[in-house]
Amino acid sequence: MTGNHQTLALLLFSAFVAVTLGITTWVSRNRHGSAEEFYVGGRLFSxxxxxxxxxxxYMSAASFLGVTGLIALYGYDGLLYVVGFLVAWLVVLFLVAELVRNCGRFTLADVVAARMNERPVRIAAGTSSVTVSVLYLVAQMVGAGSLVALLLGGSSEAARNWTVIGVGALMVIYVSLGGMRATTWIQIVKAVLLLSGSIVLTVLVLVRFHGDVNELLRSAAERSGHGDAFLAPGLKYGGDWTARFDFISLGLALVLGTAGLPHILSRFYTVPTARAARRSVVWSIGLIGGFYLMTIVLGFGAAAIVGPETVRGANAAGNTAVPLLALDLGGGANSAGGTVLFAVVAAIAFATILAVVAGITLASSASVAHDLYASMRRRHAKPRSEVAVARTAAVGIGVVAIALGLLARDLNVAFLVGLAFAVAASANLPVLLYSLFWRSFTTRGAVWAVYGGLVPALLLVLLSPVVSGSPDSLFPSVDFQYFPLQNPGLVSIPLGFLAGWLGTVTSAEPPDEAKHAETEVRSLTGAGAV
Incomplete structure (x- = not known):
């Protein structure tokens, strides 16, 4: 990339960082330091x-960079991510949004612990929430590294690494100083920027093909080198039984995983009522649905205009398809329009990453402080003490995410998020649904459900082609691959539900009917909700 690209994009990066740091500083001066303020912004959002x-x-680097890249490289098979990410919100809307808002205070563990022995349940749910959050953070770090590598011509490994470190440092600052209120406004600003940028790019792609979607698809198929196979299932997930089962596994993880993501569940506590939580989901479905429809146009547009080989040449996993598309739509590498559009899109992508990592870090640090720390003290921690621990935890989580982001820098962003969704669906979703809907569910069942999904999911990932045994693995020089699927959801999600059932039916502890009745009334009516 030319110096003009670098200078303008870096200026826009700096402008967004300055604005968000300004928001964070302003919020930090107007807060009173309570746990409710730090975790959920005082529950004051409309x-x-x-x-x-x-x-x-939700519209993370996986969506803007990873999904469009997968569509550009694999055509129809890349659409699975679009369908999975969007359909997942129906599960959230109909099964968990309102009930979670009524039953909890700050975290997923609050919902489960309402009718269980608190300490073991909070430790299990907190451990699972932190694990899912770190996996999700790694994807955002990889997206940031890919973006800056493209901006600097792909030659500066040191710049990519320092970018990952810089993103980690910024997310710690956002969370530590501003809490949920600053994080929320950063996410709102980012959502407006991302939707605006996507609309502009989508319009430009359609104008390039005179509004003829059929011509866009034909051009994408021809440029791909695969012909009509590019527009049909099977290019990535076809062939042998392993690829087909991987397709099913990924689909299950995407559709069921959203309802178990800690940073999404925590957003339902930031509104004053359960009705407001439900209306929030309706708003988000409309916004997210429109965005994902545009990613389809952008993905096929990148295939038709830029070409899969060029996309793959800039980044093997396809994470840079959208910035390259913007460069071409603006007039090319040496044009003023190309420079401006590329820089704007790169800055929006960078803003996307910063906003998402702030939300995930806040949710995971809340789990550490509110669930793990408070439980291990064997007594309730003071709110100010909890907040201090949460700020410290944000630093530790940031360090871990940075290290893993540097290790996984060559993997596709959307693929990495698929792994996080699989772990969330395996460990968090079973215990959440059982707690809300099964009258006989016990503490042992809750603990077994979490660990029965979490441990197999992580072990299967470690033993999969993602980590070893193939040229695209994290460790290509070694081979301890024993599990053939890249996504563990097909096996680990049923195991989580099975473990929860088995723990309950073998438990000597009788279910507390009174607590269940109280939880049921509260979840359905909101009576007694915070």
């Missing part, structure tokens, strides 16, 4: 504000 913030939290 459904529309929270809907935009949820959209900003």
């Amino acid at each position: 459904p529309m504000e929270n809907g935009f913030a949820i959209s900003g939290d």
Whole structure:
């Protein structure tokens, strides 16, 4: 990339960082330091504000960079991510949004612990939430590294590494100083920028093909080198039984995983009522649905205009398809329009990453402080003590995410998020649904459900082609691959539900009917909700 690209993009990066740091500083001067303020922003956000913030939290680097890259490289098979990410919100809307808002205070563990022995349940749910959050953070770090590598011509490994470190440092600052209120406004600003940028790019792609979608698809198929196979299932997930089962596994993880993501569940606590939580989801479905429809156009547009080989040449996993598309749509590498559009899109992508990592870091640090720390003290921690621990935890989580982001820098962003969704669906979703809907569910069942999904999911990933045994693995020089699927969801999700059932039916502890009745009334009516 030319110096003009670098200079303008870096200026826009700096402008967004300056604005968001300004928001964080302003919020930090106008807060009173309570746990409710830090974790959920005082529950003062309207459904529309929270809907935009949820959209900003959910439309991550995986969506903007990873999904469009997969569509550009694999055509129809890349659409699975679009369908999975969007359909998942129906599960959230109909099964968990309102009930979670009524039953909890700050974290997923609050919902489960309402009718269980608190300490073991909080430790299990907190451990799972932190694990899912770190996996999700790694994807955002990889997206940031890919973006800057493209901006600097792909030759500066040191710049990519320093970018990952810089993103980690910024997310710690956002969370430590501003808490949920600053994070929410950063996500709202980012959602508006991302939707605006996507609309502009989508319009430009359609104008290039005179509004003829059929011509766009034909051009994408021809440029791909695969012909009509590019527009049919099977290019990535076809062939042998392993690829087909991988397709099913990924689909399950995407559809069921959203309802178990800690940073999404925590957003339902930022509104004053359960009705507002439900309306927030309706807003977010509309915004997210529109965005994902545009990613389809952008993905096929990148295939037709830029070409899969050029996309793969800039980044093997396809994470740079959208910036390259913007460069071409603006007039090419040496044009003023190309320079401006590329820089704007790169800055929006960078803003996307910063906003999402802030939300995830806040949710995971809340789990450490509110669930793990408070439980291990064997007594309730003071709110100010909890907040101090949460700020410290944000630093530790940032360090871990940076290290893993540097290790996984060559993997596709959307693929990495698929792994996080699989772990969330395996460990968090079973215990959440059982707690809300199964009268006989016990503490042992809750603990077994979490660990029965979490441990197999992580072990299967470690033993999969993602980590070893293939040229694209994290460790290509070694081979301890024993599990053939890249996504563990097909096996680990049923194991999580099975473990929860088995733990309950073998438990000597009788279910507490009174607590279940109280939880049921509270979840359905909101009576007694915070």
